[in-house]
Amino acid sequence: MTHTYELHGRVALVTGAQRGIGAEVARSLAQAGAEVVIGHLIEPERAEQLVKEIQLAGGSAYALQFDVTDSKQVLDAFEALVKRSTKLDILVNNAGIRVDNLALRMSDADWRKALNVNLDGAFYCCRTALALMRRTGGSIVNISSVAAYTGSVGQVNYAAAKAGLVGMSKSLALEYAGKNIRVNCVVPGLIDTEMTEGLKPSFREQFVSQIPLKRFGAPEEIAAAVLFLASDAAGYITGQALHVNGGGYSA
Numbered sequence: 447m448t449h450t451y452e453l454h455g456r457v458a459l460v461t462g463a464q465r466g467i468g469a470e471v472a473r474s475l476a477q478a479g480a481e482v483v484i485g486h487l488i489e490p491e492r493a494e495q496l497v498k499e500i501q502l503a504g505g506s507a508y509a510l511q512f513d514v515t516d517s518k519q520v521l522d523a524f525e526a527l528v529k530r531s532t533k534l535d536i537l538v539n540n541a542g543i544r545v546d547n548l549a550l551r552m553s554d555a556d557w558r559k560a561l562n563v564n565l566d567g568a569f570y571c572c573r574t575a576l577a578l579m580r581r582t583g584g585s586i587v588n589i590s591s592v593a594a595y596t597g598s599v600g601q602v603n604y605a606a607a608k609a610g611l612v613g614m615s616k617s618l619a620l621e622y623a624g625k626n627i628r629v630n631c632v633v634p635g636l637i638d639t640e641m642t643e644g645l646k647p648s649f650r651e652q653f654v655s656q657i658p659l660k661r662f663g664a665p666e667e668i669a670a671a672v673l674f675l676a677s678d679a680a681g682y683i684t685g686q687a688l689h690v691n692g693g694g695y696s697a
Contacts (some may be wrong), residue, residue, distance in 0.1 A: 514567030635691025
């Protein structure tokens with residue numbers, strides 16, 4: 447049987463899609479034929495610019511602004527999506543935030559903020575998506591981080607949240623496989639985005655020296671992994687964490 451990454455007729459929501467990895471994921475899914483919903487909270491101008499870019503390239507997209515940490519806003523946003531697109535086939539939980547500090551200096555608010563966006567928000571979106579997908583099936587891809595496996599100095603909150611995503615994904619995969627809903631994670635290593643471009647050259651060199659492929663990854667390479675897991679080509683894959691890190695961590 448031949449599988450392709452063809453997504454025509456599918457509707458995909460990508461959270462935190464206005465820039466970085468999320469924007470590349472949105473472009474990739476649209477190029478494969480999906481109608482892509484650009485989920486965002488900040489930078490509405492960038493979200494609308496991405497919508498126009500996708501449309502000019504012949505794809506279908508629109509923006510939807512909501513706060514993933516507010517379960518009521520999530521529910522309202524998904525209802526608006528279904529009203530416009532009639533269904534949801536693919537959910538990519540990409541929205542994330544870093545609030546870095548050493549543990550002894552980390553406030554309750556900074557701990558909670560990282561967990562709220564990176565883990566709670568993903569759960570709220572998954573829970574709402576599952577209610578829609580349980581009749582027709584679907585694919586959920588959660589964006590974790592290599593920090594979930596290696597730990598990261600100054601990022602105990604971020605690493606804990608991203609590890610939680612992996613455990614959540616595995617549990618949801620077990621719960622909803624019978625409904626033909628697949629749930630997987632993509633686990634990026636160091637990726638060239640706005641979040642990492644501010645690193646000092648000496649830090650970049652140190653990090654690159656520890657990566658067998660001797661470079662940072664590109665957002666397009668994460669998007670390719672998401673596209674694979676979202677498509678029928680990954681129809682027998684669920685509950686898995688796909689590491690994309692240049693060999694920097696062997697799962």
